[in-house]
Amino acid sequence: MVVILAVAEIFAATFYYVGHVRAARTSAQAVAANIARTPTRSGSSVTPVPAAAQPMSSPQTMAPTPPPSLVDQLLREGVELRDRGDTTNALARLQEALESDPSNPTVIEEIAKTYESMQLFDRSNEMWRKLQEMGPSAGAAYELADQRLKLGVPTPATADAGAASAPLDAASHKHVGGASEGSTFGITEVKTTETPDPDAETNLTLRIGIKKQAATTIDHTKVKIQVFFYDTVGDKDIKLTDADVNYEWLTSKHDWADTNPEVLSVTYVRPKLREVSSEAALSEAAATVRPGQKDRSAKGRSSAEGGTRKYLGYRILVYYNDKLQAAEAEPARLLELFPPSESSSPP
Numbered sequence: 001m002v003v004i005l006a007v008a009e010i011f012a013a014t015f016y017y018v019g020h021v022r023a024a025r026t027s028a029q030a031v032a033a034n035i036a037r038t039p040t041r042s043g044s045s046v047t048p049v050p051a052a053a054q055p056m057s058s059p060q061t062m063a064p065t066p067p068p069s070l071v072d073q074l075l076r077e078g079v080e081l082r083d084r085g086d087t088t089n090a091l092a093r094l095q096e097a098l099e100s101d102p103s104n105p106t107v108i109e110e111i112a113k114t115y116e117s118m119q120l121f122d123r124s125n126e127m128w129r130k131l132q133e134m135g136p137s138a139g140a141a142y143e144l145a146d147q148r149l150k151l152g153v154p155t156p157a158t159a160d161a162g163a164a165s166a167p168l169d170a171a172s173h174k175h176v177g178g179a180s181e182g183s184t185f186g187i188t189e190v191k192t193t194e195t196p197d198p199d200a201e202t203n204l205t206l207r208i209g210i211k212k213q214a215a216t217t218i219d220h221t222k223v224k225i226q227v228f229f230y231d232t233v234g235d236k237d238i239k240l241t242d243a244d245v246n247y248e249w250l251t252s253k254h255d256w257a258d259t260n261p262e263v264l265s266v267t268y269v270r271p272k273l274r275e276v277s278s279e280a281a282l283s284e285a286a287a288t289v290r291p292g293q294k295d296r297s298a299k300g301r302s303s304a305e306g307g308t309r310k311y312l313g314y315r316i317l318v319y320y321n322d323k324l325q326a327a328e329a330e331p332a333r334l335l336e337l338f339p340p341s342e343s344s345s346p347p
Contacts, residue, residue: 103134199272218320225319241270
């Protein structure tokens, strides 16, 4: 009986052990099968890896542009505001940019231009002087500042010769010297043309377009147009020219009966200086002078006595019924140096 029980116990233990070993072997085979199948799955899942890596490499090939600095942003906003006519906010942006970078020549240049557009020439000149003091390190701004301080500011209206065909309104007038906002006339075109002349140092012509306000009846006998030319004398003084000046209407009637501009041509001719080598030549030149007759050589000598004269620019004044309607100058500084009268006066 004991032997039978022992055999049964041994058999049961052997059965349990063999079953446990089989279960372990089966699980091991299942794990091995999973490991064997993993490359197949990973092979299919690995393929998108380069695709996932591509978005990371594309920013390296297309690097984003760095955001503009605060000064550049304020500068851009200031110029855009000025171009839209909002000079007050434009100046505020530019001044803020200048506070951030006080030695930035571009910012100083744009501030000077903004003051010019506001006709605050004293302040614009202060900015130009700052650039001039910076010297050639300011680049093109230094050269522009030097030119502005020597010759003055060009008026915006002269830059567009095609403005003659533009409609005339109160905003297009050059109101200076207290001229009324309801001006009857406006200057629509000023075009300067220089003609080569072997006998003249300077021979140029102004083409001036003058247009009436729409729906206005004009008495052409009450229209007065004055054109003044100016010279630099000895590269420092500015004086009214002594060159030959002549007027000619290019439009036939110039009575402003219709809405088209009437065009006036004004010529400036400075003859070349004639060298005088002897007293005999002086006497001969004096003998040829006739009372009331223009003598170009005598004019050249009188200019030489006071210093070398060079053409500088012009002022144009338009009066109607003895009241100032429009004024324009090139350089604009001439309107500061020689302010026009509100009422007409002899040229």
